[in-house]
Amino acid sequence: ETGVTQTPRHLVMGMTNKKSLKCEQHLGHNAMYWYKQSAKKPLELMFVYNFKEQTENNSVPSRFSPECPNSSHLFLHLHTLQPEDSALYLCASSQASGSYEQYFGPGTRLTVT
Amino acid sequence: QKEVEQDPGPLSVPEGAIVSLNCTYSNSAFQYFMWYRQYSRKGPELLMYTYSSGNKEDGRFTAQVDKSSKYISLFIRDSQPSDSATYLCAMSNYGQNFVFGPGTRLSVLP
Numbered sequence: 001e002t003g004v005t006q007t008p009r010h011l012v013m014g015m016t017n018k019k020s021l022k023c024e025q026h027l028g029h030n031a032m033y034w035y036k037q038s039a040k041k042p043l044e045l046m047f048v049y050n051f052k053e054q055t056e057n058n059s060v061p062s063r064f065s066p067e068c069p070n071s072s073h074l075f076l077h078l079h080t081l082q083p084e085d086s087a088l089y090l091c092a093s094s095q096a097s098g099s100y101e102q103y104f105g106p107g108t109r110l111t112v113t
Numbered sequence: 114q115k116e117v118e119q120d121p122g123p124l125s126v127p128e129g130a131i132v133s134l135n136c137t138y139s140n141s142a143f144q145y146f147m148w149y150r151q152y153s154r155k156g157p158e159l160l161m162y163t164y165s166s167g168n169k170e171d172g173r174f175t176a177q178v179d180k181s182s183k184y185i186s187l188f189i190r191d192s193q194p195s196d197s198a199t200y201l202c203a204m205s206n207y208g209q210n211f212v213f214g215p216g217t218r219l220s221v222l223p
Contacts (some may be wrong), residue, residue, distance in 0.1 A: 004156070040121055043157075043201070043213040090156050098207055100145040104156030 002026055004105035006091050012111045013081065021108045023091030031097040032065060032074040037088040037107070049074060050097035070071040081112045116140055119214030122182055128223050132189040136202035136214045139183065143204040143212075146178050148187045151199045151216065160200075161187070192221045 004025045006087050025032060034046040038066055048056035049068040063085075066075040088109050092102040118138045128129055134148075145164055149157035161176045163169045163185075169176045175188040183203075189196055199218045205211040 005174075021195075039213060042215045046212065051124065088201065092156070098205065098211065100147050100162050100205060100207070100211075101159050102157065106156050 004091060004093055004103050006009075006089075006105035008106050008108060009106065010109045010111075012113060013078070014079060015083075016042055016076070017081075018079040021089055021091075021110075023074040023095040023105055024068075025072055025074075025103070025105075026104065027093055027103060029093040029095050029103070030071055031066060031094045031099065032071070033094075034076055034093040034104065035053065035090040035092060035104075037090055049098055055097055056067070068079075078110075081110075083112050086110055086112045117202065117204065117212050117214040120217055121215055123218040123220060123221055125220045125222060126192055127223055128194060130192050130221070132187075132192050132196070132219060134187040134189075134200050134202075134217050134219070136185050136204075137183055138185075138204055138212075139207075140204075140210070140212075141180070141183065142206045142210070145205045145207055146176070146185050147203040147205075148174075149203060149213075151201060151203040153198075157201055187202060194221045194223050197222050200221075 031050045036044045046060045047066045067075040071098045088107045091105045094102045116124045116217045117138045147162040148160045151157040166180045173190045177186040199216040202214040203217040
């Protein structure tokens with residue numbers, strides 16, 4: 001595996017479900033990010049981790065819970081989501097936090113029913 | 114006023130045309146300006162970056178930054194059907210405030 005991988009690629013969940021998104025980077029980077037991409041809207045930065053420590057949380061609702069056990073892995077735990085949370089969730093990594101060059105995974109297409 | 118504005122398109126051009134994609138921004142502190150390309154069902158990939166004002170050329174692609182006007186552009190020469198994608202501008206003041214535009218969807222017709 002190379003680059004940034006994300007699983008699952010597609011996820012349909014009910015509002016009462018609990019699920020997790022997984023991201024893994026094989027680039028030796030130190031920073032990892034979660035973004036939300038909705039139709040016709042800019043990418044929304046959700047969380048930033050630098051050397052496993054969360055350095056940014058952009059007022060994301062608590063129904064989204066990130067976890068970064070090491071610099072290569074990032075999770076996004078989901079529970080009691082709302083239909084408006086349906087979007088493409090992208091993971092990215094970079095050599096250092098704030099670097100202009102971020103490498104993105106293919107994303108998880110999430111549908112909340 | 115939105116921090117970064119970008120015409121969402123879609124923009125359709127014939128193969129071989131010169132394409133001009135643009136973004137305007139409001140934060141004068143931005144120093145790094147990036148263009149990402151996103152193909153359907155893929156994540157964005159960095160195409161070009163520019164530091165501060167000026168031009169940068171890479172093959173068929175030219176990025177321009179005019180900080181006095183808070184305006185950046187990406188030009189694609191001799192456009193190809195494989196250039197069909199969504200183009201996202203992004204900017205930052207390094208280490209802080211990394212912001213993307215909403216993207217312009219480009220279709221290059223054979």
